[in-house]
Amino acid sequence: MEKDLFLETKNLEKAFDGIKALDGVSLKVYCGQIQGLIGENGSGKSTISSIISGIHTATKGEILLRGKPYRPRSPLDARDNRICMIVQETGTISGLSVADNLFLGDEAMFLQHGSINRKKMQREAEKSLEKVGLSFDVTAPIETLSFETRKLVEIARALYFDPTLLIVDETTTALSYEGRSLIHKIMRDLKEQNKAVLFISHDLPELMEICDRLTVLRDGKLISAFRKEEFDERLIKQTMVGRSIQDNFYRSDFDASHGEKRMMQVSHVDAGPLKDVTFDLHEGEILGVGGLSGSGMHELGKLLYGMLPPLRGEVTVLQDTKSAGGKEIPVRVKNIQTAMENGIGYVSKDRDQETLLLNASIKDNLVISALDKLKTGFFILPRAEKEFSQKQVGSLHIKCSGVNQTVGELSGGNKQKVSFGKWIGNQSRILILDSPTRGVDVGVKTTMYQLIYQLKKQGCAILIISEELPELIGMSDRVLIMKDGCVSMEFQRSPELVESSIIEYMI
Numbered sequence: 001m002e003k004d005l006f007l008e009t010k011n012l013e014k015a016f017d018g019i020k021a022l023d024g025v026s027l028k029v030y031c032g033q034i035q036g037l038i039g040e041n042g043s044g045k046s047t048i049s050s051i052i053s054g055i056h057t058a059t060k061g062e063i064l065l066r067g068k069p070y071r072p073r074s075p076l077d078a079r080d081n082r083i084c085m086i087v088q089e090t091g092t093i094s095g096l097s098v099a100d101n102l103f104l105g106d107e108a109m110f111l112q113h114g115s116i117n118r119k120k121m122q123r124e125a126e127k128s129l130e131k132v133g134l135s136f137d138v139t140a141p142i143e144t145l146s147f148e149t150r151k152l153v154e155i156a157r158a159l160y161f162d163p164t165l166l167i168v169d170e171t172t173t174a175l176s177y178e179g180r181s182l183i184h185k186i187m188r189d190l191k192e193q194n195k196a197v198l199f200i201s202h203d204l205p206e207l208m209e210i211c212d213r214l215t216v217l218r219d220g221k222l223i224s225a226f227r228k229e230e231f232d233e234r235l236i237k238q239t240m241v242g243r244s245i246q247d248n249f250y251r252s253d254f255d256a257s258h259g260e261k262r263m264m265q266v267s268h269v270d271a272g273p274l275k276d277v278t279f280d281l282h283e284g285e286i287l288g289v290g291g292l293s294g295s296g297m298h299e300l301g302k303l304l305y306g307m308l309p310p311l312r313g314e315v316t317v318l319q320d321t322k323s324a325g326g327k328e329i330p331v332r333v334k335n336i337q338t339a340m341e342n343g344i345g346y347v348s349k350d351r352d353q354e355t356l357l358l359n360a361s362i363k364d365n366l367v368i369s370a371l372d373k374l375k376t377g378f379f380i381l382p383r384a385e386k387e388f389s390q391k392q393v394g395s396l397h398i399k400c401s402g403v404n405q406t407v408g409e410l411s412g413g414n415k416q417k418v419s420f421g422k423w424i425g426n427q428s429r430i431l432i433l434d435s436p437t438r439g440v441d442v443g444v445k446t447t448m449y450q451l452i453y454q455l456k457k458q459g460c461a462i463l464i465i466s467e468e469l470p471e472l473i474g475m476s477d478r479v480l481i482m483k484d485g486c487v488s489m490e491f492q493r494s495p496e497l498v499e500s501s502i503i504e505y506m507i
């Protein structure tokens with residue numbers, strides 16, 4: 001056996017209802033290395049990771065762990081073999097406390113005289129959070145934490161059990177600038193300790209920086225593996241999609257002009273962490289919003305969609321009606337219903353909890369926000385629903401068996417496309433897009449950016465909230481930077497605008 005070889009898959013296959021998600025994958029994972037995994041959405045990255053970490057079982061093939069057959073029956077079984085995974089979606093359970101989530105399934109560790117020693121469990125929970133630089137009330141319900149902090153709790157849980165192989169599935173795009181740096185450090189530390197890391201990401205520059213080796217999957221097959229000295233961005237992208245793709249997928253113009261008309265007005269709002277936030281969003285404008293994790297930028301999205309009530313100030317949509325002679329009529333956004341009635345669409349960062357109906361079909365998810373548009377008289381013809389959803393599936397390249405497939409069965413990136421497609425094409429006048437391209441592969445990102453730009457040209461007002469500064473710089477007419485709940489700086493689109501000039505207003 002090769003020195004330092006920790007795990008090896010041999011001709012691994014996995015089929016879901018007869019459809020092959022993995023097709024003969026032979027992969028090697030070494031101690032003391034960070035192994036990257038890249039591939040288009042639906043190429044099988046999460047499937048192979050889930051098999052290694054005991055979530056799914058393989059249909060065919062075998063896995064060897066330090067040269068011995070390994071077939072985990074559950075994630076707990078995998079963990080007993082020192083393999084832990086941080087999943088792409090939310091891996092914590094609402095309704096339970098932070099401490100309960102950290103030790104779910106391991107309560108026996110704290111049994112004393114027939115009952116759980118809660119104090120001990122809480123102390124251990126605090127210790128495990130400290131390892132990832134967190135400190136807060138571990139008795140609090142997990143749903144009171146932000147999406148990012150929940151992810152960090154998952155990382156703390158994985159590290160508590162001292163894994164020899166840590167699998168990180170598309171987690172970094174869910175994290176802010178600081179969260180990313182933290183997980184990069186954790187991976188490098190594990191490598192230093194001669195542990196193994198399997199790292200899945202769609203961010204190729206990030207993979208090229210962090211990884212020692214990089215494996216490319218396409219349609220469930222292992223296409224190629226590169227050693228660090230062979231890394232070549234263009235070649236890897238080409239290997240991934242099977243054709244050459246353009247390097248720059250953002251808009252190329254520097255014309256920051258937009259309509260004069262205000263579509264939305266936020267005046268002196270205090271809400272959650274937000275303090276005295278004031279700005280206007282105009283017709284045909286793409287307004288970018290960036291910041292660090294505690295900056296309040298994600299709460300801003302919820303505020304605009306009526307999910308977070310203001311304590312002070314107000315959020316209004318400006319409607320102009322012909323009956324009022326084209327005059328602007330301000331309508332207050334009080335809740336989600338008023339937001340929707342006034343043409344606001346919202347793609348949440350937490351797509352599984354807040355945007356998608358996971359047990360419903362792709363078609364139902366896509367048409368739900370476009371019912372008015374699809375109505376003929378009082379009725380919605382099934383043919384219109386099908387045509388509408390097939391069009392979205394085609395233009396966003398949603399990989400599925402058909403529009404009737406359940407959304408919960410899709411890969412992470414394909415779910416994100418449904419979440420995006422739900423609001424695009426339903427004639428929303430105002431779109432609030434929180435991390436719209438999270439987990440989406442490079443090929444489809446291009447399509448998404450083109451759609452966003454077309455909507456701008458059609459007069460739609462768009463607010464993009466993103467952790468990715470290149471995305472904000474590349475797409476926005478104007479960028480607002482948030483810090484500690486306030487808008488700390490505003491930038492106009494220009495060829496001179498670069499990441500380094502923005503970062504100082506975030507920190």
Ligand SMILES: Nc1ncnc2c1ncn2[C@@H]1O[C@H](COP(=O)(O)OP(=O)(O)OP(=O)(O)O)[C@@H](O)[C@H]1O
Nearest residue numbers: 016021041042043044045046047409410411412413
């Ligand atoms: N539970 C399931 N039921 C049916 N099909 C599934 C299920 N889980 C995954 N699949 C299918 O398996 C294929 C591979 O999915 P997988 O999640 O491994 O892709 P991925 O490479 O991780 O994609 P992404 O980059 O979008 O996360 C997809 O076509 C997906 O729809």
